[in-house]
Structures are given as C-alpha cells and as structure tokens.
Amino acid sequence: MNNIPRKPTVIAALCATMLAACGGSGDSNSPSTSTPPTTTPPAVTTPSITGKAIDGYLVGATVCLDLNANNVCDSGEPSATTDANGNFTLPYTGDTSGKRLLVQVTPATKDLSRPAGFTFPASYTMSAVLEGGTTGQHVSPLTTLVTAQMEAGMSRDEAVRAVQALLGSNVEPTADFVANGDAATTAKAIAIIDTITSLAKDGKADATIVRNVLNAMVTKGDVAVTQADVDTQAAKPLYTLADASKVLAAPVYSYIDSLMTNLGSPTQAVIQIQNNALRKDYQARQTAGGAWEAAASDFVSLGDPTSEFDMKADGTWTRLLQPSDLKAPLPLTTIGHRLAGTDPVTGITFQYESRDVDMSNLPAFDAVTGGRFGPDTSLAPALQNAKLPAGTQGYLGIQSYDTDRVVLPIDLGGCPVPYQSNSQCPIAPGLPTAYPSAVINDTALPSPLTSIRQLVGRTMIEPVMSQVKVQINADGTAQFSLLNSVFGSQVSPGQPLGMTAYTTVTGKWSIYARNENVMVFDMSRDAAATVARLGWNAWPVGQGAKLVFALRDGQLHSGVLFPAGYTERAYQFRNGLPSVLTTAVNQPR
Incomplete structure (x- = not known):
C-alpha cells in the first residue's frame, strides 16, 4: 500500500474552504445548507x-x-x-x-x-x-x-x-x-x-x-x-332595550310600599352599581314632604317574611336568614348591557336587564314594586284613580335567576308551619322569636317525620303562603280548597264580609329533583290565578311560582318555589319618585 501522503488538489481545497465558510464539514450527519422557504403573509381579515x-x-x-x-x-x-x-x-x-x-x-x-x-x-x-x-x-x-x-x-x-x-x-x-x-x-x-x-x-x-x-x-x-x-x-307601553350598566351607573329609585312599622310611611329602594356589585338601599319618608331616611336594617316589605330558609344551588338549606342577609349587595361577574352575578347566600347565578319606558298616564299603582311576595295591595285604594304625569320617563329593571329558588318563609303573620286539617297550629304565631330552635310538628303527623312522602294521603293546611287546604292523593293529584274570605291577597273592592264558601281547584304534586324532601305543587294557569286571588300571600303563584311543602332537618315547612327564569320587576325613576306615589299614601290609613 502506498502510504505517501498526497497533496490536496485545488478543487479539494476549494471545497474545504466552502464547507468551512458555511459552517459545515464532511460529516454526513451535519445539517445541510438550503435556501429559506418563501412564506406568504396571512390574509388580513376584517372583523x-x-x-x-x-x-x-x-x-x-x-x-x-x-x-x-x-x-x-x-x-x-x-x-x-x-x-x-x-x-x-x-x-x-x-x-x-x-x-x-x-x-x-x-x-x-x-x-x-x-x-x-x-x-x-x-x-x-x-x-x-x-x-x-x-x-x-x-x-x-x-x-x-x-x-x-x-x-x-x-x-x-x-x-x-x-x-x-x-x-x-x-x-x-x-x-x-x-x-x-x-x-x-x-x-x-x-x-x-x-x-x-x-x-x-x-x-x-x-x-x-x-x-x-x-x-x-x-x-x-x-x-x-x-x-x-x-x-x-x-x-x-314600549320597553326599549337599554344598557343596564349605564342605567345603574347612577342611582335610580323605585317605590316599594308602606313601612311595616308605620303604615303612613312610603318606602323606596335606591338601586345602583357600586364597587362591582348590584346594591339596593332602602329609605323611608316619615313625614309628608320630609326627607328620605335610611330604613332600619331589619326593615321588610309588607307581606315579606322577617326570616326565612333558602335552598342553596347544591340542594341544601341555608341557615336562618335575616333581612340584612337578603339585602346585602350582589357581586357582579359581568357588567355590560346585561348584568350577571352570583348570590353569595345561595350560590345561585342571576341576570339583570334594563328597559327605557315612557310611563305617561300609566296607573300609579303599576309603579308599586313591593317585595318578592307581591305589591302592597293596601295601597290600591289610595292610588286607584291616580296616574303618573304626562312626560314621566323611567326604566324597568328585570332581575331573574338561572336556577330554581326555594324559599321557606318563617313569619308572614300566621302559623309558621303546616298542620293537618283536623288539627291546629303547633306553634304560636306572631313574633319571629316564636320560631323554635327544636323541631315542633303537628302531633297528628307521624313522629318523627323522615320523608315528605309521609304527607301523602293526608289533608294539610298550608298556612304561610295561601291559607289553602291541600288534599294530597296517592295518585299524584292534589285538591286545593280556599276560603272565600276578605283575607285574600287580591280581594276585589266591595267583596262582602262573612263569606264562608270554599273554592276548590285541582293540580298535581311531585318530588323535587334537587331535594327529595321537597314536594312541589303544580296547577293550571287559571287555578294558580284563583290561589293568588284568594290566598293571603300567594301573589307569586299567579306569576308562575309554585307552592311547596319541605322537610328540613325533621321540621315541616311550607313555602314557594320560584322557577328558573322567574322575574322580579321594578319601575325605576332617575331623579326620585313622582310625587303622586308618595303624597297619596303619606298619611295613616
């Protein structure tokens, strides 16, 4: 073999020089050189x-x-x-x-x-x-x-x-x-x-x-x-779509009813977005033409309970809630044309919308908001002939929740718990403090009550929302009997005293999906209107709510289910309430 080293040729030298200049070598594993590909800019799209x-x-x-x-x-x-x-x-x-x-x-x-x-x-x-x-x-x-x-x-x-x-x-x-x-x-x-x-x-x-x-x-x-x-x-009226965030950027005012502790005092809610929350503050006017003053923290609308249990989003119950709990600001997650947020008490999400409306010559009573259990119909006589002045501009606030809400009121002026029709109320009605810390049910009922189904086959008195007698049948049907009396929540003017006849309507009962110890009563629109007209606090039933019986920690309750999407409406005014709403009722009745 010839071991004499050879001199590189000119061509080899040139190749070596080029490889070195390109950072390459004769190694087959080294990256090869290539011309960068030509790229086409992405097309510009117009939103x-x-x-x-x-x-x-x-x-x-x-x-x-x-x-x-x-x-x-x-x-x-x-x-x-x-x-x-x-x-x-x-x-x-x-x-x-x-x-x-x-x-x-x-x-x-x-x-x-x-x-x-x-x-x-x-x-x-x-x-x-x-x-x-x-x-x-x-x-x-x-x-x-x-x-x-x-x-x-x-x-x-x-x-x-x-x-x-x-x-x-x-x-x-x-x-x-x-x-x-x-x-x-x-x-x-x-x-x-x-x-x-x-x-x-x-x-x-x-x-x-x-x-x-x-x-x-x-x-x-x-x-x-x-x-x-x-x-x-x-x-x-035409309700023109409005941007809720702009409407509530400054306070608006809605008429509530008369202060419970003084029937001569009109009350109003002041509503606005503040600190990323939907806030409602309540005020009362104690004297005609006087200043609006902050209402007491325990203020409740006429017909609303002084305390209640609410069902949470997970189907369990809250602690006993007081008025201050129910009036706390609602944190907002969306602030725009529509508002959205979550009720911190129940964990249920809600929506809020606004409308512009010309309220010229509308009946003044239409602007009475009331609480969740309806407007104060005792104001109707004072306002029945009054109309809002021509040129009255306002807003409609519409609040709804994305999940059913079940509310168990404790004190609406009567017996706070249901009882069998041939028995009597086991708890003395009256002050909220009368609500027991221990379970107290009608002794005519099975003891202990462990399932709401134990009411099937019985006839019960629902004393909180409607004063209705409910016959609960095994086939899933129910009969509701209401006394034609002057105590109804929607009694017509001039209805005679002393009426004792009963009006009976029919419906169905079922077990609520989110809590097996809640019994929900469904009825037709006409039947619901009858219950709303004759029941004590049953106005929401005529608006789509449903009566319920519920068993909470062994205690039997009655209450109301507000279905998902049930709306609470309030007429609102930018610069204070029209005087027609306050002067007509600013005196004891």
Whole structure:
C-alpha cells in the first residue's frame, strides 16, 4: 500500500474552504445548507358579523346593524345585501352585546322557500338582538318574536320561553331551521310573515306594526290574529332595550310600599352599581314632604317574611336568614348591557336587564314594586284613580335567576308551619322569636317525620303562603280548597264580609329533583290565578311560582318555589319618585 501522503488538489481545497465558510464539514450527519422557504403573509381579515336572513332563505334583502336603535337602516351603519343563499357579512369591530340586526324585506326580495314568482305583498322588517356573538347571527321571524317580547317588558329568557310556548318547546329561535330540515318551523315562520304582511298599512309593515302583530300572537297563543288583537297591543307601553350598566351607573329609585312599622310611611329602594356589585338601599319618608331616611336594617316589605330558609344551588338549606342577609349587595361577574352575578347566600347565578319606558298616564299603582311576595295591595285604594304625569320617563329593571329558588318563609303573620286539617297550629304565631330552635310538628303527623312522602294521603293546611287546604292523593293529584274570605291577597273592592264558601281547584304534586324532601305543587294557569286571588300571600303563584311543602332537618315547612327564569320587576325613576306615589299614601290609613 502506498502510504505517501498526497497533496490536496485545488478543487479539494476549494471545497474545504466552502464547507468551512458555511459552517459545515464532511460529516454526513451535519445539517445541510438550503435556501429559506418563501412564506406568504396571512390574509388580513376584517372583523365582521355573519349570518343568514331567513323566512326561507331571503335573497336581496338589506341587512344592517342598527347602532342608534331607531329600527331603521341609516346611512353610515354597517350594511349589506343578502346573497343568493341568504348569507350576509357586515364589517364591524365593536362589541355586539345588545346591538340589533335588522333585515329589511321588500317585494323585490326573493324567498327561496316560496313558489317561483312569489312576491311579498308588503315590505317588512325583521330583527335579532345580539348577545356578543359574530358568526351564525341569523335573523328570522323567530328572532323577531323574541325582540318583540323583550320590548313588551320580558327578559330575554322569558321572551324565548314565550316563543317556545307559541311555536313548540323544542324550537330554538336563533337556529337556522331551514338548514336543520325543520319543515314544521319553516311553515310556522312563513305563516307569521303572511300574517304580518296582511296587516301592513299602505304596503309597509314598519317596526311598530311588526312588534304589535307578534305580541298579539304570543298573547293570543295563535299565529292567526286580527286587527283588533293588534290594536290592543298598540295601547301598551314600549320597553326599549337599554344598557343596564349605564342605567345603574347612577342611582335610580323605585317605590316599594308602606313601612311595616308605620303604615303612613312610603318606602323606596335606591338601586345602583357600586364597587362591582348590584346594591339596593332602602329609605323611608316619615313625614309628608320630609326627607328620605335610611330604613332600619331589619326593615321588610309588607307581606315579606322577617326570616326565612333558602335552598342553596347544591340542594341544601341555608341557615336562618335575616333581612340584612337578603339585602346585602350582589357581586357582579359581568357588567355590560346585561348584568350577571352570583348570590353569595345561595350560590345561585342571576341576570339583570334594563328597559327605557315612557310611563305617561300609566296607573300609579303599576309603579308599586313591593317585595318578592307581591305589591302592597293596601295601597290600591289610595292610588286607584291616580296616574303618573304626562312626560314621566323611567326604566324597568328585570332581575331573574338561572336556577330554581326555594324559599321557606318563617313569619308572614300566621302559623309558621303546616298542620293537618283536623288539627291546629303547633306553634304560636306572631313574633319571629316564636320560631323554635327544636323541631315542633303537628302531633297528628307521624313522629318523627323522615320523608315528605309521609304527607301523602293526608289533608294539610298550608298556612304561610295561601291559607289553602291541600288534599294530597296517592295518585299524584292534589285538591286545593280556599276560603272565600276578605283575607285574600287580591280581594276585589266591595267583596262582602262573612263569606264562608270554599273554592276548590285541582293540580298535581311531585318530588323535587334537587331535594327529595321537597314536594312541589303544580296547577293550571287559571287555578294558580284563583290561589293568588284568594290566598293571603300567594301573589307569586299567579306569576308562575309554585307552592311547596319541605322537610328540613325533621321540621315541616311550607313555602314557594320560584322557577328558573322567574322575574322580579321594578319601575325605576332617575331623579326620585313622582310625587303622586308618595303624597297619596303619606298619611295613616
């Protein structure tokens, strides 16, 4: 073998020099050199709102974001025309919460679900209130129904339920029912539009006509409505959507009732957002024309309990709650067009919405809020002929909870616990201190009570909410008998004294899902109205609440279940209460 070292060639030397310059070597494991790939910058996308205009899919309709909330597509507002499939894209970079999309349909608009050659007989406008989303924001007769109900004073969730009551419980108002193949909902949507256009004026159904027609449908429970039905809705107030965070940035005032400790003293709530919480402070005016003073910490509205147990979100019970517990500020997790937060006592989340409303010439009693168990009807005689002055502007505050609330009042002026109809109250009614620290049930009942089902087959007196006699049958039915007496919460003026006849209505009972020792009573709307009219404190039952019996740590209670979405409403005024609300009742009655 030739071991004489060789001199590198010129080419080899050049290669070595190039490798060294590139940081490389002859090692096959070293990274190779390459030209960096050419990259294409990502396409710039403009923030936008997308969706479909639907009756069937609407082609050639004008869509806009109604920034000034005047129900018209104005120059300068984001707008577009729907394409051949009903799609639209609106350029918009802001928060969409509470904003309203409008779809303006004319005889030139084509509906892909209608026969070829179909022409709309009148122009009309549909709408949808956005909740912060930007994609899939469809506008249809169903979303327009929701908007109309919100403008009738309902919360958004209430409005959705009202639409479902009209069209079907499985209907989702914001869905693309055409893409989902939902022929039944498509047919109902078409029928809604046909009714609207048939009631148009001079070839046009403006926002007011559309709103009144749709509210007439919900009120009647039928898509087929008449001009008379529509005229009835036209006489009702319009509740314009408002930004709750702006309304409550400064105090607003609502009329509560008369202070329990002095029936001549009107009381008001001062409501505002403060320190990221929804705060309500209560004040009383002790003398006519005098200053408003802070109400005592133990102040309760007439008809409301002085103490109570509430069910928590997990189905267990709170400790015995006092008025100060129930009036504590509610921390807010969302502050915007809608407010949201969690009740620190129960852990149940809530929503709060606001509406602007012209209250000119409305009955003054409409502005009496009362507590959770209803307005103080004793104020009705003083206010029955009074009206709010022309030009009175105010707000409607709407608060609702996302989960059922079960409340067990302790002292509403009568026996604090249920008892068998052939027995008597086992606890002396009266002062809150009369509530026992130990279990005290009617001795005619099984002892100890370990299950609410032990009431089945018995006839009980519900003494707290309604003074109703309840027969609880094994087949799941129940009969409610109420005495036709002057003690009812909604007694008509002039009702004669000494009436002893009973009114009986029927319903059903069931065991509550969140707590097996709660028995819930369901009844028809008409039956509930009867219980509300004749019961002592049963006003909420007429508004959708339900009577309950509950067993808590062996103690039998009665109370009320406020279903998820049950709303508490209050008319509010910016610069204090109108004088008509206070002067008429600012004297002992």
